[in-house]
Amino acid sequence: MSKVTVIGAGNVGATCANVLAHKNIVKEVVLLDIVGNLAKGKALDSWQQASIDYYSTHLVGTDDYSLTANSDIVVITAGIPRKPGMSRDDLISTNARIVKSVTESIMKYSSNPIIIVVSNPLDVMSLACWRASGLPSQRVLGMAGILDTARFRVFLAEAIGVSPKDIQAILMGGHGDTMVPLPRYTTVAGIPVTELIDAEKLEQIVDRTAKGGGELVQLMGTSAWYAPGAAAAQMVETIVHDEKRIFPCCVKLDGQYGLSDIFLGVPVKLGRNGVEEIIELQLNERETADLQKSAAAVSSVIDVFNKMNL
Numbered sequence: 001m002s003k004v005t006v007i008g009a010g011n012v013g014a015t016c017a018n019v020l021a022h023k024n025i026v027k028e029v030v031l032l033d034i035v036g037n038l039a040k041g042k043a044l045d046s047w048q049q050a051s052i053d054y055y056s057t058h059l060v061g062t063d064d065y066s067l068t069a070n071s072d073i074v075v076i077t078a079g080i081p082r083k084p085g086m087s088r089d090d091l092i093s094t095n096a097r098i099v100k101s102v103t104e105s106i107m108k109y110s111s112n113p114i115i116i117v118v119s120n121p122l123d124v125m126s127l128a129c130w131r132a133s134g135l136p137s138q139r140v141l142g143m144a145g146i147l148d149t150a151r152f153r154v155f156l157a158e159a160i161g162v163s164p165k166d167i168q169a170i171l172m173g174g175h176g177d178t179m180v181p182l183p184r185y186t187t188v189a190g191i192p193v194t195e196l197i198d199a200e201k202l203e204q205i206v207d208r209t210a211k212g213g214g215e216l217v218q219l220m221g222t223s224a225w226y227a228p229g230a231a232a233a234q235m236v237e238t239i240v241h242d243e244k245r246i247f248p249c250c251v252k253l254d255g256q257y258g259l260s261d262i263f264l265g266v267p268v269k270l271g272r273n274g275v276e277e278i279i280e281l282q283l284n285e286r287e288t289a290d291l292q293k294s295a296a297a298v299s300s301v302i303d304v305f306n307k308m309n310l
Contacts, residue, residue: 001072001240001272002027005110007102008077009033009061011222012118014042015229016075016236021046021057023233025240028058030071033078036063069109073239075143075232076129078102079119081223088121089304095119096128096310103132114239114274117142117250118232122175123298124305126250126263137252139274144175145248145265146231147224151212152181155205160196162188169193170281171209171248172265173294179265180290181206185281235270242272251275257283259295262302 004026006017010033017031033039043061050056060067068074079095082088099119106113115133117140119125126142133140149169157164166189173180183202186193193202208215216224238245249268253259256266256278269277283291 003030003071004028004073004075004236004240005030005032005068005071005106005113006075006077007032007106008079008119009035009039009042010077011225012228012232013075013077014046015225016077016118016232017043017059018046018049019230019233020236021050021055021059022053023237024055024057025237026057026072028060030068031059031061032063032065032068033061034063036061039063065105065109068106071106071110071113073116073236074106074110074113075116075118075236076102076125077118077229077232079125081120088301092121092124092301092304093308093310095121095125096305096308099125099128100132100310103129107133112139114139115141116232116235118228120175121301123250123263123265124301127252127302128305128310130252130263137254138276140252141235141268141275142175142250142263142265143228143232143235144179144250145171145267146234147228148175148179148181148209148212148265149248150227150231152186152205152209155208156186156188156193156197159201159205160188160193167193170267172267172281173291174264174298175250176213176297177210178294178297179210180287180294181209182281182287184284184287238270239272239274244269244271244276246270246279249275251278253278256280257288257291257295262295262298264295264298 040061043059130140153167
């Protein structure tokens with residue numbers, strides 16, 4: 001694999017492109033935005049960083065989809081954030097049209113890319129992209145779980161007083177308030193987290209994780225970009241190197257966990273072919289109920305999308 005395209009030169013897209021350049025894992029990163037000069041400027045700025053930080057990845061900024069030709073992986077960050085007075089339906093309608101248009105444009109020039117969706121609302125945007133692409137579902141996935149687990153791990157590290165590098169965690173479900181953290185599958189250097197922190201504190205951290213995006217919006221007046229951009233880049237790196245790493249990602253379910261025709265966050269094995277395996281955990285009664293609740297919330301958003309007949 002030698003070429004990655006990032007659609008959307010806003011904060012998340014530009015961060016993703018810059019992180020990918022630093023990883024030095026592909027020859028070229030194309031940063032595309034409808035505001036062509038914005039993409040050109042950010043790509044040029046990042047390219048000029050190459051001699052300082054010692055990487056060779058060439059960055060190109062453009063508003064011309066022909067320059068994305070033969071992309072191995074495409075990361076879609078395009079879309080608008082929800083604004084005051086905007087209904088959820090308005091957000092879905094606007095961003096679904098954007099994601100559909102972007103996907104169709106990409107597919108004109110790249111026949112079989114792997115597409116990673118970052119645009120919100122994430123679960124339904126992943127579905128919209130998959131439908132517009134005509135690709136097998138294994139090649140279209142959404143980035144949410146890696147970001148959510150990153151927040152969970154950092155909050156736990158602060159509470160326990162350890163490095164976040166030693167914490168492994170899994171979350172499932174939709175991206176947002178109904179996500180399902182799984183403390184039973186969370187460890188610190190192999191030690192179950194439940195042995196290192198009391199139940200009440202753990203519950204507080206779970207709640208903070210579910211509302212992690214909102215906390216940052218409240219602090220900054222806009223959504224996050226460093227961690228989301230880096231999370232998308234980590235998915236790209238795993239695919240490029242065919243690492244077979246297990247991450248929670250938003251993928252199409254076809255009977256797994258008793259769910260079908262829905263994009264939802266579950267643990268998967270990521271490799272050169274995209275989603276190489278969906279891993280089914282043995283959930284207990286509470287975890288199963290929480291996952292079903294999250295799936296119902298995502299399904300209600302999908303119903304809104306379906307009625308739009310885009």
